[in-house]
Each structure stands twice: as structure tokens, then as C-alpha cells.
Amino acid sequence: AQSVAQPEDQVNVAEGNPLTVKCTYSVSGNPYLFWYVQYPNRGLQFLLKYITGDNLVKGSYGFEAEFNKSQTSFHLKKPSALVSDSALYFCAVRDPTTGGSASKIIFGSGTRLSIRP
Amino acid sequence: DSGVTQTPKHLITATGQRVTLRCSPRSGDLSVYWYQQSLDQGLQFLIQYYNGEERAKGNILERFSAQQFPDLHSELNLSSLELGDSALYFCASSVEPTSSYEQYFGPGTRLTVT
Numbered sequence: 001a002q003s004v005a006q007p008e009d010q011v012n013v014a015e016g017n018p019l020t021v022k023c024t025y026s027v028s029g030n031p032y033l034f035w036y037v038q039y040p041n042r043g044l045q046f047l048l049k050y051i052t053g054d055n056l057v058k059g060s061y062g063f064e065a066e067f068n069k070s071q072t073s074f075h076l077k078k079p080s081a082l083v084s085d086s087a088l089y090f091c092a093v094r095d096p097t098t099g100g101s102a103s104k105i106i107f108g109s110g111t112r113l114s115i116r117p
Numbered sequence: 118d119s120g121v122t123q124t125p126k127h128l129i130t131a132t133g134q135r136v137t138l139r140c141s142p143r144s145g146d147l148s149v150y151w152y153q154q155s156l157d158q159g160l161q162f163l164i165q166y167y168n169g170e171e172r173a174k175g176n177i178l179e180r181f182s183a184q185q186f187p188d189l190h191s192e193l194n195l196s197s198l199e200l201g202d203s204a205l206y207f208c209a210s211s212v213e214p215t216s217s218y219e220q221y222f223g224p225g226t227r228l229t230v231t
Contacts, residue, residue, distance in 0.1 A: 034219060036222075041224075042225075043119060043121070043207055043209075043222035043223050043225050044207070044209075044222040045119070045222070046220070049219055103148065103150075103218075104165065104175060105150075105220065107159065107160040107162075108159075109159045110160070
């Protein structure tokens, strides 16, 4: 079955330190991978995606993610964390059983990122 | 602001009732998606419409139905409501229905069933 896992419910980082939010996936075929962020009482916001090409993908707000095919991972990273980065982060993968005009995205369970001043 | 609008913002209703949630996609987006977010189930894909037609289905209960109208707005109908249906319901839209395109989410409708 197609799935995506976020092994950490919560990640705590001091402001100014680098941060990593982990994501692993299990899909057949080439994965389309996404990261979204959810601030309190808001909808999800798109951060970045990997479709093909360079394994290091740069996105919004200084975030980047590294696609690693051998480890089936797509970890989200930022060199220097800000308190305003505190939010809920979701990794997502396209369900490869959908295609054409059908599109189904499978979301991970989310990781709460807390940045302390 | 993503450009996706959802109404109402909050909805409180009783068990057994029926409600309708409304979503207007971003201008130009043809594809609309519905999601349910609850504490114990996370974010679950319910259904996708593209240009008025159903295209993909997820874990949507038979008591739930949706449609997309010619003006591209969409409605999610929830009937015979149960306490467990209390959740945040999100609508999202995308430029194209293909899965290489990111989705833009609305602010959600918080449904409370009492």
C-alpha cells in the first residue's frame, strides 16, 4: 500500500539552529513528494515539491528538502530556525494508482515543530 | 491568502442532521479536493472533482456526497451526522488535475456535532 510516514510527532529546536523534519515514503513507481505547513487555525500552505530532477529542492520561507531514493526519504530542512517557523508540518505523496485527471494525495500524520527563542 | 474560500467557518449541529459545506476554488483552478482533518485520523482525502466530474475517491463515507457546479464551486454534503464526524473540513484546488501540481487550501470549516 502507498504510504508516507513522519516518525516524529514533535521536533524542538532552538532559534538559529538548523532543523530537520523527517519523512519517509513507500510508493510504487516514481514518487511525487510535497511538504505543507499548517499554522494554528489556518489551512495548509504549500512549501515545496519534488517531481524530478535535482534531489535538493528549495521552497518557501527558506525551507529546502532532500530527496533520497535509496533511503526513500524526503526530509525537510532549514539552516537557521525562526520562532515563526513553529507550526505543524505535513509530508505528502501522490498516490501513483491515480493518474490522468485523477489526483489523490496521501498525507503523513504531521510533525509539530516548536522553535524556542 | 490562498484564494480558496470556504463557508461557513464554523458549524454546530446535532446528531442525525444534514449540513452543506461550500468551497470556491482559486480563479482558474478546475480541480477541487475535499479533506477531513480530525485529531485521531489526521488529514484524510475524501474526494476530488475536475471540471464538474468526480475523478478520485478516498475514504469518503456513504453518508457524505459532493458535487462541483458549472461555475466550479463545490459543495460537500454530510448527512445523518454522528459525533465522530466532528472535524475540520478543508477544500483545496489546483491549476491542473495532474498530481505534479501543488494544491492550495482554504481556511477550512470546523464542524461540531453535538
